[in-house]
Amino acid sequence: MPTSRQVRLKSRPVGVPQKEHFEIVEAEVPEPRPGEFVVRNRFLSVDPAMRGWVNSAPSYVRPVEIGEVMRAYTVGEVVASRHPRYKEGDKVMGQLGWQDHAVSDGRQIWRKVTETDLPLSLALGVLGLNGVTAYFGLLDVGQPRAGDTVVVSTAAGAVGSAVGQIAKIAGCRTVGITGGAEKVRLCREVFGYDEAIDYKGTKDLSAAVGAACPKGLNVYFDNTSGPITDAVLPHMAIGARVAVCGTASIANWDPIPMGPIMERWFLIRRARMQGLLASDFAHRYDEAFARLAQWVREGSLRYREDILEGIESAPDAIAGLYRGENLGKRLIRLS
Amino acid sequence: MPTSRQVRLKSRPVGVPQKEHFEIVEAEVPEPRPGEFVVRNRFLSVDPAMRGWVNSAPSYVRPVEIGEVMRAYTVGEVVASRHPRYKEGDKVMGQLGWQDHAVSDGRQIWRKVTETDLPLSLALGVLGLNGVTAYFGLLDVGQPRAGDTVVVSTAAGAVGSAVGQIAKIAGCRTVGITGGAEKVRLCREVFGYDEAIDYKGTKDLSAAVGAACPKGLNVYFDNTSGPITDAVLPHMAIGARVAVCGTASIANWDPIPMGPIMERWFLIRRARMQGLLASDFAHRYDEAFARLAQWVREGSLRYREDILEGIESAPDAIAGLYRGENLGKRLIRLS
Numbered sequence: 001m002p003t004s005r006q007v008r009l010k011s012r013p014v015g016v017p018q019k020e021h022f023e024i025v026e027a028e029v030p031e032p033r034p035g036e037f038v039v040r041n042r043f044l045s046v047d048p049a050m051r052g053w054v055n056s057a058p059s060y061v062r063p064v065e066i067g068e069v070m071r072a073y074t075v076g077e078v079v080a081s082r083h084p085r086y087k088e089g090d091k092v093m094g095q096l097g098w099q100d101h102a103v104s105d106g107r108q109i110w111r112k113v114t115e116t117d118l119p120l121s122l123a124l125g126v127l128g129l130n131g132v133t134a135y136f137g138l139l140d141v142g143q144p145r146a147g148d149t150v151v152v153s154t155a156a157g158a159v160g161s162a163v164g165q166i167a168k169i170a171g172c173r174t175v176g177i178t179g180g181a182e183k184v185r186l187c188r189e190v191f192g193y194d195e196a197i198d199y200k201g202t203k204d205l206s207a208a209v210g211a212a213c214p215k216g217l218n219v220y221f222d223n224t225s226g227p228i229t230d231a232v233l234p235h236m237a238i239g240a241r242v243a244v245c246g247t248a249s250i251a252n253w254d255p256i257p258m259g260p261i262m263e264r265w266f267l268i269r270r271a272r273m274q275g276l277l278a279s280d281f282a283h284r285y286d287e288a289f290a291r292l293a294q295w296v297r298e299g300s301l302r303y304r305e306d307i308l309e310g311i312e313s314a315p316d317a318i319a320g321l322y323r324g325e326n327l328g329k330r331l332i333r334l335s
Numbered sequence: 336m337p338t339s340r341q342v343r344l345k346s347r348p349v350g351v352p353q354k355e356h357f358e359i360v361e362a363e364v365p366e367p368r369p370g371e372f373v374v375r376n377r378f379l380s381v382d383p384a385m386r387g388w389v390n391s392a393p394s395y396v397r398p399v400e401i402g403e404v405m406r407a408y409t410v411g412e413v414v415a416s417r418h419p420r421y422k423e424g425d426k427v428m429g430q431l432g433w434q435d436h437a438v439s440d441g442r443q444i445w446r447k448v449t450e451t452d453l454p455l456s457l458a459l460g461v462l463g464l465n466g467v468t469a470y471f472g473l474l475d476v477g478q479p480r481a482g483d484t485v486v487v488s489t490a491a492g493a494v495g496s497a498v499g500q501i502a503k504i505a506g507c508r509t510v511g512i513t514g515g516a517e518k519v520r521l522c523r524e525v526f527g528y529d530e531a532i533d534y535k536g537t538k539d540l541s542a543a544v545g546a547a548c549p550k551g552l553n554v555y556f557d558n559t560s561g562p563i564t565d566a567v568l569p570h571m572a573i574g575a576r577v578a579v580c581g582t583a584s585i586a587n588w589d590p591i592p593m594g595p596i597m598e599r600w601f602l603i604r605r606a607r608m609q610g611l612l613a614s615d616f617a618h619r620y621d622e623a624f625a626r627l628a629q630w631v632r633e634g635s636l637r638y639r640e641d642i643l644e645g646i647e648s649a650p651d652a653i654a655g656l657y658r659g660e661n662l663g664k665r666l667i668r669l670s
Contacts, residue, residue, distance in 0.1 A: 225598040244598050256595040263560040263579050264588055266610035273608045275601035 007098035015252035022315035037081035046330040134162035146171030148218035158329035206231040304328025342433035350587035357650035372416035381665040469497035476578040481506030483553035493664035541566040639663025
């Protein structure tokens with residue numbers, strides 16, 4: 001077996017992990033033992049949620065330990081196997097970490113990738129966690145009805161761009177909130193939003209949301225929390241649904257930051273807010289992937305990728321996400 | 336017709352209305368015209384929501400105007416009628432205002448009181464808006480399951496005390512949060528809470544809630560918002576439901592006060608928060624009153640009333656609620 005480069009957590013960040021919190025180390029790839037197999041990673045995922053995985057604040061998963069390979073979803077192919085259910089050449093997506101090669105006993109695998117007519121990288125995007133998060137978050141938690149106005153924050157992002165397009169497929173009017181003129185263009189021209197608001201270039205964001213939602217909004221898919229959400233909630237229509245999917249605008253949860261108290265909006269608009277984690281819907285992934293893949297093939301679900309080259313780009317990649325420098329789903333391609 | 340004393344709004348308060356924001360005026364009671372009837376009020380209601388009715392911040396109803404009789408629910412009897420559906424002697428509950436006599440065309444009437452075996456004042460409490468708010472807020476929004484832990488703020492109040500008891504009827508474990516030793520005693524001895532926490536006498540409220548909910552809470556019925564809610568939310572179990580019924584701890588919504596950002600709790604616990612207004616369930620009031628009255632008759636739904644005597648006590652009565660001086664549903668009895 002060749003050696004494998006691994007990106008390990010070097011020190012515990014407070015808030016967004018920066019380049020200096022990681023180190024790249026060479027390691028031997030062990031031979032697979034019975035019941036194990038080796039995956040050669042082709043793409044590494046870079047996701048906003050990875051911030052939470054390295055912080056020590058309470059979360060839904062245990063924090064990555066110092067010295068541990070950075071937890072990450074990857075997609076790759078099986079190059080050696082002593083496992084009955086995985087054979088050489090199988091394409092797999094799983095939590096195999098920021099490294100060239102990974103040894104797995106199968107528990108780290110999220111799914112085998114079966115849409116071989118579509119690019120492999122999609123298994124980390126619209127045909128991966130981002131896709132099912134958008135699918136269940138919008139359709140099950142947001143419960144959009146045809147004619148509804150759906151507002152999406154981080155509208156050009158990996159999850160947000162899928163949410164906006166699925167909302168269009170569901171017959172909704174879509175309003176995207178994103179940062180910068182280039183992302184506004186993407187929202188309008190590629191992802192088909194009816195309106196796109198540049199929160200960075202808008203003086204009064206709340207007024208802009210109000211103007212874009214003259215009858216109020218029925219669904220808010222919230223990827224940011226913070227000032228964007230504060231500007232959106234006053235425009236909820238009676239009975240609105242808020243899907244809380246991420247909190248990208250909050251740099252640090254320890255201590256918990258302050259913001260305007262929001263209960264009054266939920267009370268007077270009889271609105272609902274609900275947090276979601278895609279894995280709660282794991283029993284329905286097959287349904288989601290079948291529909292998502294079909295929408296991709298038909299061209300009604302488009303995507304953008306932001307591909308960094310080489311594992312050397314990993315340590316700064318999460319910080320870059322929070323700097324808003326990517327246009328589309330951020331991936332790292334391994335040669 | 337005799338003259339009627341009326342409590343009118345004299346000036347617009349910011350936050351909780353005080354005694355000086357009202358004045359008591361004598362007025363002629365007009366003869367009922369065709370399609371009208373006159374109600375002699377027996378009890379006037381005093382509710383936390385009345386604060387919102389006199390403030391100018393956006394709400395679900397238009398603000399009471401300066402010089403207008405204070406909007407309030409009352410219960411009384413028809414003493415003269417030229418209306419086909421209301422006859423002398425009928426007991427009615429409605430939004431007839433803080434006054435001795437009211438002329439109505441029927442639109443202000445919420446319902447005829449038919450449980451003549453039970454005290455008339457209950458039509459403003461467990462058999463009134465408080466009762467249906469508790470009923471639908473807990474059962475429909477909170478969706479308790481047998482064995483759940485249900486936390487209630489303002490646990491000894493008119494709504495909260497009913498919520499706690501309905502939760503017990505539903506097979507739940509109940510934890511009440513209330514202010515002061517006397518209300519803690521009421522919660523334990525009269526309303527049957529399994530645990531009662533005195534937020535005024537507790538140094539670390541969050542730790543006290545955590546100790547009372549070792550497996551986390553499944554339902555939080557929130558009547559307060561603010562610091563009590565901030566202490567409760569971290570103890571939500573996965574999939575918890577928060578019913579937002581009132582915001583009694585927020586003295587003033589203009590400007591909107593700040594508090595810890597809460598989305599993270601909803602995200603990591605995949606919890607749901609939903610505001611409610613009892614009137615959204617108006618089509619199911621008959622169901623609720625039938626069950627509530629039966630529970631009262633059986634003794635499984637107990638209540639406490641805090642009865643002030645005479646219309647002169649009205650101007651200071653809302654401020655007194657927010658000072659926390661009442662034990663039970665606050666009413667004003669007219670002689």
